[in-house]
Amino acid sequence: MTAAAEGSAPLRMTRARRNALLQSEPVQGFALISPTFLYALILLVLPILVVIAHSFWTQHYLTIDRTFTLENYRIALTEPIYRDLLWRSLYISLTVSLFTVILAYPIAYFISFHGGRHKSLWLFLITIPFWTSYLLRVMSWKVILGYNGVLNSGLMGLGLIDEPSTALLYNSSAVIITLTHAWAAFAILPIFVSLEKVDRTLVEAATDLGDGPLRSFLRVTLPLSAPGIISAALIVMIPTVGDYVTPKLVGGKDGVMIANAIQAQFGKAANWPLGAALSVTTMVIVSLMAGATVLIIRTLQRMAR
Amino acid sequence: MRARSRFLPGGWLSVYAFLYIVFLYLPVIFLPIFSINTAPTPKFPLTGYTLQWYEDLPRTPALLDAAWNSLIVGISASVLSTVLGILAARSITRYRYPGRRAINGLIMAPLVLPEVIVAISMLLVMLQLGLSLSLFTVVLGHVLVCIPYSMTVLTSGFEGFDRSLEEASADLGESAFGTFRRVTLPMVAPAIISSLLVCFTISLDEFIIAFFLTGTEATLPIYIWGQLRFASKLPGVLALGTLLLVASFLLMTIAEILRRRAARRTQNEGGLYA
Numbered sequence: 380m381t382a383a384a385e386g387s388a389p390l391r392m393t394r395a396r397r398n399a400l401l402q403s404e405p406v407q408g409f410a411l412i413s414p415t416f417l418y419a420l421i422l423l424v425l426p427i428l429v430v431i432a433h434s435f436w437t438q439h440y441l442t443i444d445r446t447f448t449l450e451n452y453r454i455a456l457t458e459p460i461y462r463d464l465l466w467r468s469l470y471i472s473l474t475v476s477l478f479t480v481i482l483a484y485p486i487a488y489f490i491s492f493h494g495g496r497h498k499s500l501w502l503f504l505i506t507i508p509f510w511t512s513y514l515l516r517v518m519s520w521k522v523i524l525g526y527n528g529v530l531n532s533g534l535m536g537l538g539l540i541d542e543p544s545t546a547l548l549y550n551s552s553a554v555i556i557t558l559t560h561a562w563a564a565f566a567i568l569p570i571f572v573s574l575e576k577v578d579r580t581l582v583e584a585a586t587d588l589g590d591g592p593l594r595s596f597l598r599v600t601l602p603l604s605a606p607g608i609i610s611a612a613l614i615v616m617i618p619t620v621g622d623y624v625t626p627k628l629v630g631g632k633d634g635v636m637i638a639n640a641i642q643a644q645f646g647k648a649a650n651w652p653l654g655a656a657l658s659v660t661t662m663v664i665v666s667l668m669a670g671a672t673v674l675i676i677r678t679l680q681r682m683a684r
Numbered sequence: 685m686r687a688r689s690r691f692l693p694g695g696w697l698s699v700y701a702f703l704y705i706v707f708l709y710l711p712v713i714f715l716p717i718f719s720i721n722t723a724p725t726p727k728f729p730l731t732g733y734t735l736q737w738y739e740d741l742p743r744t745p746a747l748l749d750a751a752w753n754s755l756i757v758g759i760s761a762s763v764l765s766t767v768l769g770i771l772a773a774r775s776i777t778r779y780r781y782p783g784r785r786a787i788n789g790l791i792m793a794p795l796v797l798p799e800v801i802v803a804i805s806m807l808l809v810m811l812q813l814g815l816s817l818s819l820f821t822v823v824l825g826h827v828l829v830c831i832p833y834s835m836t837v838l839t840s841g842f843e844g845f846d847r848s849l850e851e852a853s854a855d856l857g858e859s860a861f862g863t864f865r866r867v868t869l870p871m872v873a874p875a876i877i878s879s880l881l882v883c884f885t886i887s888l889d890e891f892i893i894a895f896f897l898t899g900t901e902a903t904l905p906i907y908i909w910g911q912l913r914f915a916s917k918l919p920g921v922l923a924l925g926t927l928l929l930v931a932s933f934l935l936m937t938i939a940e941i942l943r944r945r946a947a948r949r950t951q952n953e954g955g956l957y958a
C-alpha cells in the first residue's frame with residue numbers, strides 16, 4: 380500500500396503541496412501560538428461569554444432559570460445601592476488615573492530627558508515597589524492611615540494634633556491615595572516609552588524657530604507623547620474600577636466599590652446572574668469612559684498643534 | 685542651547701523625582717520597620733527592637749501549609765506560563781501571519797482587565813464544568829495572568845534576535861529542533877529564566893484570583909488576608925509581609941539582571957516593559 384502510494388505521481392504531488400502549506404510561514408506561526416491562544420480562549424473568552432449569558436438568566440436558590448430576562452440589568456442600573464457604587468467606582472478610578480498620570484508625567488519626562496546613562500536604573504527603581512505584593516502595599520497604607528497608625532502617632536508626636544484623626548482611614552480619599560500609590564509605576568512606563576520616541580531634533584527645531592521652553596514643550600513634546608498618556612490613563616482606569624482589596628481594607632463603609640458588591644453576589648448573597656449583570660455593566664461603562672478619555676486626549680492633542 | 689531647549693530644568697525635576705521615589709518606597713518601608721518593633725500596634729514612637737515576631741512564624745502550622753501551597757502553585761504556574769509564553773513570543777517575533785496582532789491582543793488582555801471580573805468569570809466556568817476548587821484551579825488562573833508578563837519579558841529577549849544564525853545552523857544540516865536547542869535556546873536562556881522568576885513572583889503575591897478560585901487550601905496572601913481580621917496578629921503579618929517583600933525584591937532583581945543580559949545578547953534595549 381505504501382509502496383503503491385509512493386509510486387503514484389498525483390499523490391506525491393498532493394503531499395508535496397501539503398508539506399509546502401505546512402511549512403509556510405503563516406501556518407507555522409499560527410501552529411506555534413495556538414496552545415497559548417487556545418488557553419486564552421478557554422480561560423478568558425469562554426468565561427466572559429458565560430458571564431454575559433448568566434447576566435440574562437435568573438437564579439432560584441441553587442438552580443439557574445435560563446429564560447431570557449433583562450431584570451438583572453434593571454436592578455443593576457436602577458437600584459440606588461448599585462447605582463451609587465457604580466458611580467463611586469467610576470469617580471474613584473477616574474480620579475486615580477488623573478492623579479497617577481499627572482504625578483507620573485514629570486518622572487517619565489525626567490528619566491527620558493535627563494536620565495542620561497542611568498535610564499534603566501531609574502526605571503528599575505520605580506518598578507521595584509510595584510513588584511511587591513499588592514495586598515501588602517494596601518496593608519501598609521492601612522498601617523499608615525489607621526487611628527493608631529503611623530501618621531496619627533507621628534503627627535501627635537510632633538505636637539501638630541492633640542488626638543488621633545479618624546478622617547484619614549475608611550473613606551474614599553483613603554482609597555484614592557492607596558490606589559494612586561499602587562498604580563504609579565503602571566502610569567510611568569507607557570509615558571516614558573512614548574517620550575523616548577519623541578524626536579529630539581523637533582524640540583530643538585521649535586526652540587530655534589523662537590518657541591520658548593514652555594511653548595515648545597506644550598506644542599511639540601506634550602502632543603507627541605499623547606499616545607503614552609492615553610495608554611497610561613487606560614491601564615490605570617480599567618483595572619482600578621474593579622478593585623476589591625483596597626476598598627475592603629482602607630475604604631470602610633464610605634469607600635465600598637462595585638467589586639465588593641459583585642463579590643457578595645458570588646459569595647454570601649449567592650445571586651450569580653445579578654453579579655454577572657453588575658460585572659458586564661461595569662465593563663461596558665468603564666469601556667465607554669475609556670473611549671471618551673481617548674477622544675478627549677486626542678482632541679486636546681490636535682488643538683495643541 | 686541644548687539645555688535651553690528643554691522645558692523645566694533638570695534640577696527641579698530631580699528634586700521631584702527624589703520625592704516621588706520616597707512616596708513610592710515609604711509606605712512599603714513601614715512594614716519591615718514595625719515588624720522588628722516590640723509594640724504590637726504599628727505606631728510611633730518605636731518601643732524597641734525584637735525578632736520575636738519572626739521567631740513565632742515557623743511555629744504556626746497554618747502558615748507553613750500556606751507557604752508550601754504558595755511554592756507549589758508558584759512553580760507550576762511559572763513553568764506553565766513560561767512554556768506557553770515561549771511558544772507565543774516565538775511565534776509573534778519570528779512569523780508574520782494574518783490575525784497576529786489580534787491574537788497577541790487577546791493574550792495580553794488579562795493585564796488590563798479588572799482582576800475581579802477575570803476571577804469571577806473563571807469561577808463560573810469552573811463551577812459549571814464541575815471542577816472542584818483546589819490549588820489546581822488557582823494554578824489555571826495564575827497562568828492566565830502570568831502569560832502577558834512572560835510574553836513581555838520573552839519578546840524583549842527574542843526580538844532583534846539575529847535570524848541568520850538560525851539559518852546558518854539549518855544550512856549546515858541541523859534539524860529545526862536541533863537548531864532551536866543548540867542555537868536559539870542558549871541565546872534566549874536568560875530571558876526564559878527571567879520569565880520564570882517574574883511569573884513565580886506574580887503568583888506568590890497574587891491575591892484576588894487565588895481568593896476566588898481556591899477551595900480550602902490557602903496560599904500566603906490568602907493566609908495574610910485571614911490574619912488581617914485579628915488586630916493582635918498584625919505583628920506576625922508584618923513579619924511575614926517583610927519576608928515576602930524581600931523575596932519579591934530579590935527575585936525581581938535577579939530577573940532584571942538576567943533580562944538585561946538576554947537583551948544585550950540579542951542587541952536589544954529597553955526596560956521590562958519597553
